[in-house]
Amino acid sequence: MTADRMLTVEEAQEIVLDSVSVSGIERVPLSESQGRVLAEDVAPRFDVPPHDNSSVDGYAVWAADTTGSSADTPCHLEVLEEIPAGTVPAVRIGPGKASRIMTGAFLPEGADAVVMVENTRQNEEGVEVLKAVRPGQNVRYRGEDVRQGQRVLFDGAEIGPGEIGLLAAFQRSQVSVRRRPVVAVLSTGDEVVEIDERLEPGKIVNSNSYSLSALVRECNGMPVNLGIAGDSESEIAAAIRSALSADVVLSTGGVSVGDYDYVKKVLEDLGADMRFWRVKMKPGKPLAYGLLQGKPFFGLPGNPVSCMVSFLLFARPAMRKMMGYGPHDWRLPTVQAELENDLTAGGDRRHYLRARISCTGGRFHASTVAGQGSGMLSSMTGTNGLVIVETGVTSISRGAEVSVLLMGAADQAVS
Ligand code: AMP
Ligand code: MG
Numbered sequence: 220m221t222a223d224r225m226l227t228v229e230e231a232q233e234i235v236l237d238s239v240s241v242s243g244i245e246r247v248p249l250s251e252s253q254g255r256v257l258a259e260d261v262a263p264r265f266d267v268p269p270h271d272n273s274s275v276d277g278y279a280v281w282a283a284d285t286t287g288s289s290a291d292t293p294c295h296l297e298v299l300e301e302i303p304a305g306t307v308p309a310v311r312i313g314p315g316k317a318s319r320i321m322t323g324a325f326l327p328e329g330a331d332a333v334v335m336v337e338n339t340r341q342n343e344e345g346v347e348v349l350k351a352v353r354p355g356q357n358v359r360y361r362g363e364d365v366r367q368g369q370r371v372l373f374d375g376a377e378i379g380p381g382e383i384g385l386l387a388a389f390q391r392s393q394v395s396v397r398r399r400p401v402v403a404v405l406s407t408g409d410e411v412v413e414i415d416e417r418l419e420p421g422k423i424v425n426s427n428s429y430s431l432s433a434l435v436r437e438c439n440g441m442p443v444n445l446g447i448a449g450d451s452e453s454e455i456a457a458a459i460r461s462a463l464s465a466d467v468v469l470s471t472g473g474v475s476v477g478d479y480d481y482v483k484k485v486l487e488d489l490g491a492d493m494r495f496w497r498v499k500m501k502p503g504k505p506l507a508y509g510l511l512q513g514k515p516f517f518g519l520p521g522n523p524v525s526c527m528v529s530f531l532l533f534a535r536p537a538m539r540k541m542m543g544y545g546p547h548d549w550r551l552p553t554v555q556a557e558l559e560n561d562l563t564a565g566g567d568r569r570h571y572l573r574a575r576i577s578c579t580g581g582r583f584h585a586s587t588v589a590g591q592g593s594g595m596l597s598s599m600t601g602t603n604g605l606v607i608v609e610t611g612v613t614s615i616s617r618g619a620e621v622s623v624l625l626m627g628a629a630d631q632a633v634s
Pocket of ligand 2: 407408409450472473479521
């Protein structure tokens, strides 16, 4: 065990992140790659676009022919052919000539500009150009987006709609991505019952398995629900053993100093390499972390809010590192916000207060919600940020600048 001493959040995060490594690679169909992390650098095998083409409907011309053209002094050009998008031009444009061309159609040889159809007048003999064009005007050049062999997407990039579009343009129907971690989720506690079980006196519903599975899914992991283990060493040991086919194991409850808190003992008996078991934070504090057969094991606290916040601070960064994200994308983003209300905190450890974060006038604003108890699950709804109150600070006044971890996008003010 590294530390009997209570670690700071940063110390604990560093230990967790140092102990996990990047997952293996798999190839997936492009259509299934959204939200995954690229595991290769990508360059197209051909220029994009593949040929000079027109950005408007109009006439492909030799720009010099149109010099000085206006509505009063149009130039007259002979029209050679029509080039719809998807066809290949047949004839070369020489001086005094033009070809009717549609948006996206390949530019014919000899042409160096396109006159918009709005600036032309068609007649029996051909077309009149009512406005001069410069060379290159309304032309999209071959390779101007991406050149053949030019690497534009890199290992570690998250694949979003733009990346998917570009990969499709490159004819990449398959891409290499990092494997998504399978995350086993185990709840412990004699008082915990399944969602559809009768709530006898003394019992509470297993909400942690649901919230944790949702958090795992939100960061693109694959949760596997292992149900509930009662507060006995044998039940917990059996459940943990069955979790070891997963890449990451999360348990909730049983990591405190109560008489029935067996998770740490079982982990040690199973030969886990335990790294820490407490972190100086609220909600949270009891948090067992270690490697069991090389797999990261997070013994999260049972309190519903503590368990979610601990996941966000420790398990999520580990999963993101495993999934191939770079160091800047491991942790939740931090912003500075103006506090909208007075607040008080214990001062004994760092507090993470659930808050609603909005963005008005180009600034973030934070309003903490009323019920901040570690069991107040409602504080995790309608909130999108965690206001950080450092150890030793017992109150902060409205208007002060505070650091906030964003759990989601900030609300935008509607004006
Ligand atoms: P523990 O960490 O086992 O002492 O549990 C702390 C608190 O969290 C207790 O009030 C438990 O009843 C509650 N709790 C433990 N596990 C769960 C769970 N799976 N779902 C909801 N609450 C839980
Ligand atoms: Mg318990």
